[in-house]
Amino acid sequence: xxxxxxxxxxxxxxxxxxxxxxxxxxxxxxxxxxxxxxxxxxxxxxxxxxxxxxxxxxxxxxxxxxxxxxxxxxxxxxxxxxxxxxxxxxxxxxxxxxxxxxxxxxxxxxxxxxxxxxxxxxxxxxxxxxxxxxxxxxxxxxxxxxxxxxxxxxxxxxxxxxxxxxxxxxxxxxxxxxxxxxxxxxxxxxxxxxxxxxxxxxxxxxxxxxxxxxxxxxxxxxxxxxxxxxxxxxxxxxxxxxxxxxxxxxxxxxxxxxxxxxxxxxxxxxxxxxxxxxxxxxxxxxxxxxxxxxxxxxxxxxxxxxxxxxxxxxxx
Numbered sequence: 001x002x003x004x005x006x007x008x009x010x011x012x013x014x015x016x017x018x019x020x021x022x023x024x025x026x027x028x029x030x031x032x033x034x035x036x037x038x039x040x041x042x043x044x045x046x047x048x049x050x051x052x053x054x055x056x057x058x059x060x061x062x063x064x065x066x067x068x069x070x071x072x073x074x075x076x077x078x079x080x081x082x083x084x085x086x087x088x089x090x091x092x093x094x095x096x097x098x099x100x101x102x103x104x105x106x107x108x109x110x111x112x113x114x115x116x117x118x119x120x121x122x123x124x125x126x127x128x129x130x131x132x133x134x135x136x137x138x139x140x141x142x143x144x145x146x147x148x149x150x151x152x153x154x155x156x157x158x159x160x161x162x163x164x165x166x167x168x169x170x171x172x173x174x175x176x177x178x179x180x181x182x183x184x185x186x187x188x189x190x191x192x193x194x195x196x197x198x199x200x201x202x203x204x205x206x207x208x209x210x211x212x213x214x215x216x217x218x219x220x221x222x223x224x225x226x227x228x229x230x231x232x233x234x235x236x237x238x239x240x241x242x243x244x245x246x247x248x249x250x251x252x253x254x255x256x257x258x259x260x261x262x263x264x265x266x267x268x269x270x271x272x273x274x275x276x277x278x279x280x281x282x283x284x285x286x287x288x289x290x291x292x293x294x295x296x297x298x299x300x301x302x303x304x305x306x307x308x309x310x311x312x313x314x315x316x
Contacts, residue, residue: 110204162195
């Protein structure tokens, strides 16, 4: 029977679940919308995996993403790592000589600089919406085009149309102005792709030593127009890996595999966790002037963990 390793990436927009085999090959993946309900979506994803035949032999688990602490408590992972580490590990597994990683998701974006397989610099952006996938989603709705067709439409454009990209508000206003002037929609879409790329490079990528090989991942990597815009701006080929949308989860799975081997066992609770009831309660501790917001997680009315306090009074 084959051994498998679970990786979970819980973000604000998506929750990604993957299984890898001993050779770090992805044998199962699930991309789900988090919808502000990380535990419910996590249970749903694990439930789907549990119904797949032949994947019960899971010997390790890792997690990453903004909801990684919560995911670790619910699933029982062997390692918890930040997104920078997870994306770097997955990228190096896909292409050992990669030197720059560009990752753009729904709500944030990041750049990771590697040299000789080691992360030497990185930057993240969680402030400006103009450099994220949610910005493109909104403009696609405004233009009346499916986001899946956005990139192909940009590639049909024959003209350069510059759209302000330093801010989501300015970009949207400029796009509407260009529409009112009667510009071709394909040209507008290409201009929006170029605006997002300029925004990324002038904010997240500012001052970074960007060298090839360059790998582009995250949900926005599905957009061929964005990939083309990056190649034009950087003058380098930009590679999109096969599993570009779940690279964080792949990295978490690889790290989980390595950790479970090191310790000789796994903390993974099993695929039947989707059958259990979980509840998260928050309360404010009034023990001192810090007024810490403490989160308490319960499984079937049993307290699994508490965290959020600075002094450790409630940590469980």
